[in-house]
Amino acid sequence: MSDNKTDRPEVPDGAGRPAGSTGSTDPNRSTDSGAASPSPSASSATPQAAQATQAPGSGEAAQRASTDSPESASTITPDAAGADSSGGGTDEEPPTPKAAPSASTVSEAAGEAAQAREEAERAVARQAAEAAARAAATGAGKPQVPIEVAAAADPEVPAATLGGAKPATPQAAAPRAGAAPAGFGQAPDFSAQNPPPPGALPPESPRYLRPSDSAWSVFGRIVAARARQLFDRAGQRITQRTLRIGVSARIFHPEPGAQGLRGKTLQYLEESIAHWVMSRDVIVFMIPTVGHQGMLHPSNIRLRDYAKHLDGLLLQGGADVSPQTYAEVAPRPEWPGDRVRDMYELELLHEFVESGKPVLGVCRGCQLINVAFGGSLYQDIATDVPTAGVHVSEHYDQHRHAITFPEGSSLASMFPGRREAIVNSIHHQAVKTLGRDLTVEAVSAGDGLIEAVRYRRAPFVVGVQWHPEFHRAGGPELLDCTPLLDNFLRSARETRF
DSSP: OOTTOOSOOOOOTTSSOOTTOOSSSOTTOOOTTOOOOOOHHHHTOOHHHHHHHSOTTHHHHHHHHHHHOGGGGGGOOGGGTTOOTTSSOOSSSOOOOOOOOOHHHHHHHHHHHHHHHHHHHHHHHHHHHHHHHHHHHHOTTOOOOOHHHHHHHOTTSOOOOBTTBOOOOHHHHSOOTTOOOTTTTSOOOTTOOOOOOTTSSOSSOOTTSOTTOOHHHHHHHHHHHHHHHHHHHHHHHHHTSOOEEEEEOEEEOOOTTOOGGGGSOEEEOOHHHHHHHHTTSOEEEEEOOOOTTOSSSOOOOOHHHHHHHOSEEEEOOOSOOOGGGGTOOOSSTTOOOOHHHHHHHHHHHHHHHHTTOOEEEETHHHHHHHHHTTOEEESOHHHHOTTSOOOOOTTGGGOEEEEEOOTTOHHHHHSTTOSEEEEEOOOSOEEEEOOTTEEEEEEETTTOOEEEEEETTSSOEEEESSOGGGSOTTOSSSOOOHHHHHHHHHHHHHTOO
């Protein structure tokens, strides 16, 4: 074979190459491994000796040893220093003919290859043991990322070249960032029980539950709360409902021999009394008499039904109280009073008192309250009390006189800071003997006649001798009786149930 031949020998890279061959014809060119020039004994080896010494597969083992094992760097032939990446000679000079390797070199390479294979197998076994330990620590059966996946994801991980084994690296066991979690894509197991992790549940019951709470006690509180809500709504509807105040009727009795309306019984109320009560946004109802045995239209309605459905009673003025009502005889035939109205209003008064509803009497109403509780009346002030002042005149509601409020009376608290006031006076009868459980609320300033009374055993049963509906609200002269009306309506609202 000529030394000037430029063709590269068709031998595998690193296999069958003489140990002493170089990649250059310059004898003074040194190799990267620092090996000496080829010895004569290497060139004198016969091919039969090389074939006898080299075992089958020794070329593959030498190749693996020359590429994988660090210790094999000392056995690389001098021509490896000048070889290019393809395993041939350098591009500067053509390679020289290769001599056959010696038996010692081949046997040494085979031993190193076997040693490298054993080390790789031990590394694989150690990696498998570490993986099993990690699986036992993190959960049995948890899939791990294969070594091939880690190697493909990280270019720095070297590929396996020795005996099909993969190098044991830390990247091979740990999953790469962004990889799918374990068990991703598998069908869910609905039969598996997944208890909450430790610490997920509170160590004790919530603070809003009592330690002694049971299911029934909590249910009872829920029902009670719902009931309170319903009662509150019902109470709001009742308390916010407009007040209904009943006014007793005046009665016009038919005149003997008269025709038309004068021959009929009429029941009516004076306009001012209704407007006075309605000034506080109150609905006013006139309460008629009840005919239990009416020949034309009998009815089962009783006066107690009015007391049940109305919130308060106002007894308006009118005719005198009959002397028969308080067991006396009229001194004059022109003062018989109205016995029919007395019986009607007395029953109405007692029904409202028994129902706990407030009652306010005006003029005749004040006298009727006194008679209802056993008191009596002066049938004519001028005749019975000659020293008394004038309490009635032809001026009607324009006539007035002064009154005083006794210390501790309820009227004194209604009009704080006032001990005297001016009121109208339209009556010729007055309270004589005070009825039981009644207190004096006001007296006439000149003669001391009783001008107002209150029943102590009821929330509000008050009678005044003057006509508060004739007093202009906020008037500069007469007493403004708006506080009296407000107290009456306040009691009606509080006792409406």
